[in-house]
Every structure is written in C-alpha cells, then in structure tokens.
Amino acid sequence: MAGLGSKIRDFFTRSALSTDFYEDLEDKLIEADLGPKLASELTQLLRKAKAKDLQTFTKIVDERISPLITAEKLTLTPDGLNVLLFLGVNGVGKTTTIAKVAHYFQQSGVKHISAAAGDTFRAAASEQLGIHGERLGFRVVKSHSGADSASVVHDALTAALAHQDRLLLVDTAGRMHNKSELLHELRKMDKIIRQRVPEENYRRILVIDVNTGQNCLRQAEVFHEAVGLSGVIASKYDGTAKGGVLVAMARDLQLPIYFLGTGERPDDLSVFDAKAFMRDVIAMDT
Template structure:
C-alpha cells in the first residue's frame, strides 16, 4: 500500500548538495530550513530541526550524505506522535468525528466502521451534522452499504439530540461503537465551537471518559492551514488523535510533524484511497519517509 515510501531511500540531490556545503556553514542551515518549510513543516520547527543539527556534537563527524540523511531522519522521527485508537474491548464506545467540510470526514467514518465491523464489533452512525442535509444523506448512503444503523433527524435538528439517541441505543444493547458526525462550518467559528462543546457535555454526561474519543480528520494536502484547523478543534474539545486523509504520493507529511510538535496531538490513522479498506493505523516510518522525500525534492 505504501510502496512509494517503502523503497530503501538514497540521499537525493538536495542532501548531497547540503553535505558538500558542510554542516558548519550558514548556507547549509539556510537551505535545510528552506527545504523543510517547502515540505509543509512550520518555520519554527524547521529552525528547531536545523538547530538540533547545528548544536549536535555529531554534526562535524558526518562523513557521507547517507549519514546526513540518517541524522535528519532521526531528528524528525523523534518529533512525530502516534496513537492506537482502535477499541480494545467489547464495551460501549463513542467516537466523535470532527473536521472542516471537504476533508473526507464522512468517508473516514465509513472506513473506520468497516475496519471495526471486520473485527467483529457492532457499529452504528449518528448523523450529527444536521446543518447540511447533504451530509446526512451521504452518511445514510454509507450506512446502507455497510448494513449498519444510522441515527438521524431532519435538517436543522439539534445535533446533541441525535447523538444522545445513539448513545441511549448502544447503552441499551450493552455493547457497540457509535461513530458520530459533526458540522465543520469554519466560517462561523464561534458558533461551531459552542455547538461542539454542547455535544461534548451531552456525551460526557452519558459515557465514561475511557470510552469517549475525539478524532479529527485533516486533509494531508491541506498544508499549513491544517495546523489552524487542529488548533481550533483542540482548544474547543481536546483531540485524542488525528486521521490524515487523502494521504498518497502527493502528501508531503510535514503537516503531521508540525501538528505533533506544536500541539502535541498524535496521529492515529492514515487514509490512502476511496475504498472502505483504504485506512490503516498511522505508520510513523512511512510518514517520515514521505517528509524526507519532500525535503529532497
């Protein structure tokens, strides 16, 4: 699935040119920082990576481009956070799925449902994005294809009420996973935050914290704007993990590094296609290789 990252990498032209400049020249650090920023890594973190090399006692001992690449790779690896958010037992669990419109939120929910259905779990949807009728319809289509129940009400209904109904149902059954959709209209941030916080209060009144997870979906090709999205949702609710959607050979990976380092949010899954099976636990090695490939051009 990740063949473009799995091949053994040799240093590209940039790493070789950097090595020729030598890790003691200002030109070396300037070009390295520029390359990191081009890979969607936040400027302050690019400087941090550069300073790590500048201040390392190993910098002057690097004897080949391969060693330089390995050093940069190791520094980046230490900054990336991952987490396993697959349910561990047969108790009730709710996953509140967050994200702005257009990031692949509904598709990611369907992928998670298929993953957990295949593992023998009972899964249902709650159509909490009542702001858009199309969002409810799209989730209902996925529910039909997957053969699972969906809790829904009319457009404009209180999303907290929809999710409450779903929670009551899975509690009555004694087991099951509820995947709850939410609105993502960032053009009215304050209204969105208030709505999400209300949903959060309703869920916390019904479910113990270990059974409640908040997952944010971010488009891997978004770039630096993805950091702002993560910051808004994290400040509003606190995010347990991120799904990096649309993660293919176009993705640079630096966005994940920036979010991990800046906000301390781990990455849980990577979506790599449109099919229900195109989701996997976040592979940190694949992510690092995508960043290195972007750095090297």
C-alpha cells in the first residue's frame, strides 16, 4: 500500500487538468489528517499562485508547514533520577512504547532502569509491563488490579531513589469514558512526582496512535490540560498512516515529537526525523 506522499505525487501527475483540481487536493490533504483549516490554507495558496504542479506545492509546504514540526531528542539529565510519565488512551500502544523507550536507553548505555505499572485499571497492563521488564531486564513495581495508582507511583519512586536508578518509566491508565476520574488520578500521580523530582528531570509524554486521526488532537488537549505535556511519541506509524495529525498537533499545541513507533519489537522505535516524515506524509522531495 502506497504512503500518502506517493498518493499526493500521483494526484499531481493525474489531476492537473481537472476542473475540480483544488477541491480534490483539499480533500486529499484532509485525508492526510492535516485538518480542514490547514488543508484549506494550503489549497488557497496554491490557487492564488494559479499553480497545479508538485514543485510549487512542495515549496508552499516547505515554507508554511515544515517550520511547525519540531523534532526533539529525548535525553536524560546527568544527575539524579529521571522520570518519564507516559499518557494516552487505551489501545494506543502505551505499555509497548514504554518497553521500547527502556530498550532505547539501554542501548544508549543507561543502566538501572525501572518502571511503575500505574495503569491499575487494567490487570493486563501490569502483566504486560512485567513481561517486558523480565525480557529486557528492568525492574517493575506493580500492585493488584484496582489499587491506587498514585500509591504505585509513590512506591516506585521510593524504590528507584533507594536503588539510585537513572530512569523511572511510569505507565498510566487511559480510560477516556470516565474522563474526570482519570484526570484526577493523573494529577495525583503528577503531584507526587513533582514533589520528589526536579522539573528538569521530569517529562510528561503523550503516546498517540496516528491511525486515529483528528481524535488525537482532542486526546492531546485533555492530557495537556491535566499535567502539561512535554512531548509526543507517535505509535503504529508505517508511512501509510494518516500522520498529518502530527502537523496539526504541533501547530495547535507546540509539542515536540520524540519518536515514531513502527512495530512490536523493542527496537521498532525511530528517533523522529521531520524531513523524512514530511516526505512520507505530504510528498516533499527534500
């Protein structure tokens, strides 16, 4: 299956003579999940230039969209315990992403990594994180299903500080059907971490499934409101997904993107490359 970049290039090749060219292009950009507002803006700029060629479109994208995308390398501060709090709705691949990030830092030479199974709402989440910990060699602090997630985080922090860990990865619940309860829970966890870890050692990371399109934006707004997001990891990306939502998210929330997750294996995590992403999603050639 061709990626959206290939589809857009093909569109310019086949549709230049169409009387509905600009309307069809706008539909194609909305299909890429740029959102109606940005899709309309790009189309109107092309219409104003009276252009129907890929070269002009690429120039407009490079000028208007590329500056919106911020790629940032996720690094640890050299002193003390670093904490990464992972947020996201159920089903986005949050627990698997935690394992990938643990593996990434292990490959970078970081030792003494632990994790907190803070999603106590789903028993399977704690079990899954425990399995990842056994396979990759990091300690997992967990409790029984239905336990207070904030107490799990407290215990994990105490253990991580006692063991002089460099990194603690914290899983969280994502049951959006009960938003008020979820946000209260997340704020409690966030408060506990902030009381014991300096701000420069602490990041709140949203994991999104790019295939869910514009729903990601609303999710980001909810979690940003709760704890103040530091950045984003996009999961389940394969070049054919509707990754344009990352552009809209960067525009609306000014959040950097750390990684793209591309599979289930521990090493299926790529440092985000903005130029490569733009080539995949919106047909840029450079």
